[in-house]
Amino acid sequence: MKDQIKDYYVGVDVGGTKIQASLVSDTGSVLSSNRRSTPRNCGSDATLDAIEESIKELLQHQNQSLDQLSGVGIAVPGVVCQDTGYVVVTPNMNLSGIELGQIMRERLGGVRVEIGNDCNLGTLGECWLGSGRSSEFAVGIFVGTGIGAGIVRNRRLISGAGQVAGEIGHIVLQIPCDSWRVQLKIKKSGRGRKYVKQANFARRTIRVDASKKSQKLPLGLTQCGCGNYGCFESIASRSAVENYIREAIALGAKSSITDYNGGKLDIIKSGSIAKALKSGDEVVTLIVDYVSKVIGYACLTVRHLIDPDVIMLGGGMIEACQKYMMPTIESVVSSDRLQAAPCNRRVLVSSLGDSAVVLGAVALVRSSDASAFDQICESIPKYPRLLMLADEVIHIDDVAYTTDMLITPDGEILTRSKFPKNEPDGFRMKDIENAVQGGTDLLVLATPKAEEINLSGKCHDYLNRRGIDYRILPLRDAVQLYNSVTVRRSAVFHFSIK
Numbered sequence: 188m189k190d191q192i193k194d195y196y197v198g199v200d201v202g203g204t205k206i207q208a209s210l211v212s213d214t215g216s217v218l219s220s221n222r223r224s225t226p227r228n229c230g231s232d233a234t235l236d237a238i239e240e241s242i243k244e245l246l247q248h249q250n251q252s253l254d255q256l257s258g259v260g261i262a263v264p265g266v267v268c269q270d271t272g273y274v275v276v277t278p279n280m281n282l283s284g285i286e287l288g289q290i291m292r293e294r295l296g297g298v299r300v301e302i303g304n305d306c307n308l309g310t311l312g313e314c315w316l317g318s319g320r321s322s323e324f325a326v327g328i329f330v331g332t333g334i335g336a337g338i339v340r341n342r343r344l345i346s347g348a349g350q351v352a353g354e355i356g357h358i359v360l361q362i363p364c365d366s367w368r369v370q371l372k373i374k375k376s377g378r379g380r381k382y383v384k385q386a387n388f389a390r391r392t393i394r395v396d397a398s399k400k401s402q403k404l405p406l407g408l409t410q411c412g413c414g415n416y417g418c419f420e421s422i423a424s425r426s427a428v429e430n431y432i433r434e435a436i437a438l439g440a441k442s443s444i445t446d447y448n449g450g451k452l453d454i455i456k457s458g459s460i461a462k463a464l465k466s467g468d469e470v471v472t473l474i475v476d477y478v479s480k481v482i483g484y485a486c487l488t489v490r491h492l493i494d495p496d497v498i499m500l501g502g503g504m505i506e507a508c509q510k511y512m513m514p515t516i517e518s519v520v521s522s523d524r525l526q527a528a529p530c531n532r533r534v535l536v537s538s539l540g541d542s543a544v545v546l547g548a549v550a551l552v553r554s555s556d557a558s559a560f561d562q563i564c565e566s567i568p569k570y571p572r573l574l575m576l577a578d579e580v581i582h583i584d585d586v587a588y589t590t591d592m593l594i595t596p597d598g599e600i601l602t603r604s605k606f607p608k609n610e611p612d613g614f615r616m617k618d619i620e621n622a623v624q625g626g627t628d629l630l631v632l633a634t635p636k637a638e639e640i641n642l643s644g645k646c647h648d649y650l651n652r653r654g655i656d657y658r659i660l661p662l663r664d665a666v667q668l669y670n671s672v673t674v675r676r677s678a679v680f681h682f683s684i685k
């Protein structure tokens with residue numbers, strides 16, 4: 188590692204609950220990560236200390252020093268001036284008004300530091316290595332505690348005039364005023380009947396803030412953390428799902444969610460929501476279905492506004508519940524009756540999971556360099572050369588492989604020493620997940636009886652929803668394809684059961 192030292196970067200994802208720092212190679216391999224809790228209820232100094240320590244500890248574990256780094260990219264959840272490294276506001280943490288770039292540069296001995304918004308950088312990361320790799324114009328939407336987004340055109344982040352483009356969580360999807368029909372209070376019968384109904388509904392208004400004089404809003408509107416009403420985030424984030432579940436239970440609905448969430452309902456984790464969905468819980472299923480529809484309509488809004496070729500969905504809620512959410516989201520998007528959008532526009536799931544943001548932070552440092560982001564997208568890891576001398580034996584660097592093997596997008600070879608008995612002769616979901624971890628353009632699936640193998644619907648959906656191209660080939664053809672292509676690639680070699 189020491190001789191190519193300047194090709195290494197650190198990406199830091201400063202989240203509301205944890206700080207993740209990762210050491211990343213110039214081709215996007217995450218070499219090591221350090222995670223710690225974000226300090227709570229304290230001043231900004233404690234957070235700055237935690238960021239600094241997480242980077243230094245990561246380097247120490249890898250026997251690296253600061254002067255051997257090419258740069259550090261830091262992602263924060265808030266409005267950031269990317270050009271100056273100034274944090275305008277971080278609603279859920281205490282870095283507002285801090286010259287984060289300058290301070291970290293000083294604390295890190297003058298190393299190059301770049302700062303960006305976490306969802307912007309998650310989108311940039313996905314465009315470097317994940318689902319947006321082949322996209323010219325991508326939008327990433329991240330659904331977690333809140334909802335954030337990023338817009339990347341020709342591999343450049345679009346940040347808007349005031350650096351706040353992509354605040355999709357605060358587009359208003361519930362209109363916070365009565366319609367003219369309600370205000371007219373038409374009471375005639377016959378064709379006007381439905382207006383009467385709406386007028387009655389409108390009378391049941393809630394007083395939002397007693398201190399403000401008579402601010403009346405139609406019932407059912409939700410106030411967002413930003414102060415506005417009816418924001419996308421306030422009705423479709425994980426926090427909104429948590430509120431809906433608590434509300435349903437308070438109203439007497441029966442749900443198993445408490446069992447999956449450690450008997451508590453104060454914080455409901457995405458994983459618990461996924462478990463309740465798996466168990467067929469009616470309340471949680473109805474709520475998640477509603478939220479998925481809202482996300483689907485938000486995707487349509489984005490499409491009609493800026494026509495990206497790819498919309499990528501990520502974040503904790505999507506990661507955990509995609510199996511249940513994506514079919515609904517896809518069905519709303521495909522129901523679009525405005526024929527303006529060409530049919531090759533896609534809604535995909537993010538591929539990089541937890542690593543998207545740190546990789547995007549590294550991409551930011553690299554793209555702000557003289558070398559364009561285009562070039563970094565084209566630099567790929569050094570892949571092993573495969574050799575097949577006899578049937579069902581693959582040689583890589585003088586090692587012969589005769590049982591199942593994976594080659595990751597970083598070029599790393601993984602073997603499964605214990606071969607599961609009675610396995611149907613197909614590709615396992617887990618192997619496919621492992622083989623594409625880190626982002627790939629092409630997955631080569633190799634097996635002696637390629638003509639008899641159809642990928643299961645689950646595996647196909649998994650790859651299709653991430654925009655990953657795959658080929659199922661006999662071993663010899665697979666070896667040839669793997670050696671000859673020039674894109675980011677990975678492979679699963681599935682040998683006969685011996």
Ligand SMILES: [Zn+2]
Pocket residue numbers: 356357411412413414415418420421
């Ligand atoms: Zn809002």
